[in-house]
Amino acid sequence: MKNAIFQYMVLNPNVDERGDIEGLRRTDVYRKVADISRTSFLGYADHVGADYHYSDEQVYTKGHDHSNALLFECLRVIYDPMFDQYDKVLFADTDIAVNTEENIFDICTDGDVFGVLESDFVTHSGGGYNSWDFKRSVAQEYYDKYAIHGIPIIPTMPPNKPSKVTILNTGIVVWTREARLRAREVFMNWEDWFYNEDSTNFHVSTMNDQPYISGQLMQHDFDLVTIDQTWNDSPHYKDDDEFFEKAKMCHYTGGGWKIDMMRHAEENRFLF
Numbered sequence: 001m002k003n004a005i006f007q008y009m010v011l012n013p014n015v016d017e018r019g020d021i022e023g024l025r026r027t028d029v030y031r032k033v034a035d036i037s038r039t040s041f042l043g044y045a046d047h048v049g050a051d052y053h054y055s056d057e058q059v060y061t062k063g064h065d066h067s068n069a070l071l072f073e074c075l076r077v078i079y080d081p082m083f084d085q086y087d088k089v090l091f092a093d094t095d096i097a098v099n100t101e102e103n104i105f106d107i108c109t110d111g112d113v114f115g116v117l118e119s120d121f122v123t124h125s126g127g128g129y130n131s132w133d134f135k136r137s138v139a140q141e142y143y144d145k146y147a148i149h150g151i152p153i154i155p156t157m158p159p160n161k162p163s164k165v166t167i168l169n170t171g172i173v174v175w176t177r178e179a180r181l182r183a184r185e186v187f188m189n190w191e192d193w194f195y196n197e198d199s200t201n202f203h204v205s206t207m208n209d210q211p212y213i214s215g216q217l218m219q220h221d222f223d224l225v226t227i228d229q230t231w232n233d234s235p236h237y238k239d240d241d242e243f244f245e246k247a248k249m250c251h252y253t254g255g256g257w258k259i260d261m262m263r264h265a266e267e268n269r270f271l272f
Contacts, residue, residue, distance in 0.1 A: 111225030119163030
C-alpha cells in the first residue's frame, strides 16, 4: 500500500480584517498554527510510512479571491493527478496536530471515504456541532440549498448519532484511489455550488466544502464510513489532561482554540 498525507495553507490577503485573535495578528496565528500542524504531520507520515505533501499556493481554486472559496482547495486530492499513484490519501486541515501512533490508514478499510460526522461530535456538556438538528431555520437552509442542486437529504441513523442531515467534517478525510477517481467523474463543479445565483439567500456555512462534499457523496452513493470522534477531536473536554488522554488528532477550530494549540505545542503535548 502506498499512502499519502496532504495539507495546505493559503491565506486570503484580507484575513486580518476579521480582527486579531487574543491580541495577535490573525495571519501570524494562522501561520504559526500551520507550522505546528505541518511539523506534526511530517513526523506522523514518517511514522506510518506515508508520503507527505504540503502546499502554500492556491492551485485548484486559483483566480478565486473569496476567502471561503479557498476551502475548496481541499479538492486537489480528487483532481490533482499527483495523487493518483496512492492507494489512500489523508487530507488534514492545518489547525490539527497528531496525538497518536496508531496508523489511520489501517483503520480505514472496506469503504470509499472515511471521516467523522459533524453530528457525531459530542462535547463534555452533551452538545455538538450539528446546528441543523437544533434550529429549524438552519435545517431549512440546508434542505433548500440541497434542493436547488437536486441533492437528496440523507439523515444519519444509528449506530451513529441520529441527525437530520449527513454532514462530514472535512478536517480529516481519508480517500481511497477508487473514490477519488470516481469523484473526479461525477462530482458537480464546486463553482456551481458556491456561486449559485440563489446563494445570497443562504447562510455562508451552507456554501462551504463540508455540505458540498457530503452532498456529493450522498447523491452518488459513495460508501462513507464513519470513524471515531477521537480521530478529529477538539479541546472541548473538561480539562487538557482528558483531551490528550482521548484525542488522537487534535483539531483546533475557531480562533481562541488556535491559541491553545500554540500553547500545547510549547508544552510538547503532541506525540508528533
